[in-house]
Amino acid sequence: MSSLDRFADAKLASLEARSLRRELVSTHRMAEAGALRAGAGFVEFCGNDYLSLTHHPRVVAASAAAAERYGTGAGASRLVTGNHPLLAELEAELAAFRGSEDCVVFGSGYLTNLGVLPCFVGPDDLVVVDAWSHACIHAGSSLSRSRVVRVPHADVDALAETLERHRADHPRCVVATDGVFSMDGDLAPLDRLAGLCEAHDAWLLVDDAHALGVVGEGRGTAAHFGVEVPLQVGTLSKTLASYGGYLCASRTVCDLVRTRARSFIYSTGLPPSAVAAALAALRVLRDEPARRERPLALATRFTRAVGLPDPQTPIVPWVLDDPGVALAASAALEHRGFLVTAIRPPTVPTARLRFTFAAGHTDAQVEALASAVLDWEGA
Ligand SMILES: *Cc1c(COP(=O)(O)O)cnc(C)c1O
Numbered sequence: 001m002s003s004l005d006r007f008a009d010a011k012l013a014s015l016e017a018r019s020l021r022r023e024l025v026s027t028h029r030m031a032e033a034g035a036l037r038a039g040a041g042f043v044e045f046c047g048n049d050y051l052s053l054t055h056h057p058r059v060v061a062a063s064a065a066a067a068e069r070y071g072t073g074a075g076a077s078r079l080v081t082g083n084h085p086l087l088a089e090l091e092a093e094l095a096a097f098r099g100s101e102d103c104v105v106f107g108s109g110y111l112t113n114l115g116v117l118p119c120f121v122g123p124d125d126l127v128v129v130d131a132w133s134h135a136c137i138h139a140g141s142s143l144s145r146s147r148v149v150r151v152p153h154a155d156v157d158a159l160a161e162t163l164e165r166h167r168a169d170h171p172r173c174v175v176a177t178d179g180v181f182s183m184d185g186d187l188a189p190l191d192r193l194a195g196l197c198e199a200h201d202a203w204l205l206v207d208d209a210h211a212l213g214v215v216g217e218g219r220g221t222a223a224h225f226g227v228e229v230p231l232q233v234g235t236l237s238k239t240l241a242s243y244g245g246y247l248c249a250s251r252t253v254c255d256l257v258r259t260r261a262r263s264f265i266y267s268t269g270l271p272p273s274a275v276a277a278a279l280a281a282l283r284v285l286r287d288e289p290a291r292r293e294r295p296l297a298l299a300t301r302f303t304r305a306v307g308l309p310d311p312q313t314p315i316v317p318w319v320l321d322d323p324g325v326a327l328a329a330s331a332a333l334e335h336r337g338f339l340v341t342a343i344r345p346p347t348v349p350t351a352r353l354r355f356t357f358a359a360g361h362t363d364a365q366v367e368a369l370a371s372a373v374l375d376w377e378g379a
Helices: 003-017 057-070 085-098 109-120 135-143 156-169 190-199 221-225 251-260 272-287 289-306 323-335 363-378
Strands: 034-037 040-044 102-106 126-130 147-151 173-178 203-207 231-235 245-249 315-321 351-356
Touching (some): 057 272, 085 231, 085 272, 102 109, 109 135, 109 173, 109 203, 109 245, 109 251, 126 156, 135 147, 135 173, 135 203, 147 156, 156 173, 156 190, 289 315, 289 351, 289 363, 315 323, 323 351, 323 363
Parallel strands (some): 126 147, 126 173, 173 203, 203 231
Antiparallel strands (some): 034 040, 231 245
């Protein structure tokens, strides 16, 4: 064995011993939250396709037509020849929907945060991050080489204290947070964060990856709280049923991002079919308001059936602490026909099952899931 393989092998063995090794399972997702694994059928309760649009006929048709007409790949970065006209259409409609002047689409949500943060803060500056924010917010903060202060989750007093103590030592400051926390499903207290940012001349960045389509009449957490958020980040990969990410902001902020964000400049544009799918999904989301009500209603039906607190979003965590127990619970549910992946450290501090509910689930499927959970707890 080479020293490289020996290193990898030892590292894997140590992760395995703590139930922290991760493995890929081939999964064929189908319409209405169906999934196939090794030929067996399941109902999936752990995805982020909250409005069940990845198999919606309008979305699939738009994507297929774009591939037929425009080819499979963008072929170059957007600043070269990869800037397909569908991107301008998507950016205009996203900006209008999120209530911003302009929008820039990136290769993914992860790449958006990696690119945006270093455009606005650098080595002399300050970034204050909610500790439970998504990995790409932490990564973008580190990449900016700013002073990064992580404050305890949703702790507005800790944020205030941090700004009071450190803000004056730095020319510029970004406060960054998820809008909906991806593993817990709670909302960031944006009403209070926005006020603090204003008082301290800090720029608020909110990543609404899990909010679009389900919070604030689908428009996200800024709309829900009725506050201005100057840097609204999101993804095309969840409710918008495609792949990609975006920033919604003022025209001049977006102009600077298009000129300076390295993950925008040095990465290939999205395939036209991915852009067409996101655009079609955004239109369905806008045109079918009843679809937006369904995920939270189903999540609430589930929490009431199993005795968990009412959820704020379609994400319901069931914290089990021990990664081995979380894996066992996940396996038991899989045995009953439900896919609910165990989420373990370092993704989250405490292992859990993360249930998510989507427009395509039926009431009966949710009831059956709740029974399976209660049976596992009782066993
Ligand atoms: C999923 C997620 C991302 C990553 O988006 P991708 O488009 O999948 O790269 C970024 N931020 C948050 C909060 C997320 O939940």
